[in-house]
Amino acid sequence: GNSVTQMEGPVTLSEEAFLTINCTYTATGYPSLFWYVQYPGEGLQLLLKATKADDKGSNKGFEATYRKETTSFHLEKGSVQVSDSAVYFCALSDRGGNKLVFGAGTILRVKS
């Protein structure tokens, strides 16, 4: 079945550092890929998404590119802020429906 693997956390960075959170997937066909963010005590918010190979999703300085050849969708940000501290989830949905399959989540802590 479909699955998503994320790098384990927590990831601790200083403010203005470069962020990469790795995400790889296993799926039949061509899934859509998502990054959701969960701030403390809140629900999930869509951060960005890509629906086909080589698409780049971007939002609030975050970027991720859908790489079919490496089945990856790594999240990057050039300069993190303390306010980016949250849990980040990589997810996919397949063409046959829209249910989301999530990775385990990666905790990001940014220190000032």
Next chain:
Amino acid sequence: DSGVTQTPKHLITATGQRVTLRCSPRSGDLSVYWYQQSLDQGLQFLIQYYNGEERAKGNILERFSAQQFPDLHSELNLSSLELGDSALYFCASSFGLAGGETQYFGPGTRLLVL
């Protein structure tokens, strides 16, 4: 604010009891999804409804059931509760069924079974 509302925000109950969680989707959305977030299982899809009909089922226990009403709100019923059912339950909505459509999540209902 995603536009998806869930009630109650917190629920504390005892083993063996039954509870009902309620979700109102974003205005105009026809599809509702339920997810469970727990420490040991992570975020798991439970069930999806579209315009009143069940469309997909995930790892939902037989003790759990759901429905979507004509006004499109949805309820998740959890019965014969066990300690392991303690979790955060999210509802999400999207306009349609197509893969790749953005799902908008509610704030969740935190269930504690004692």
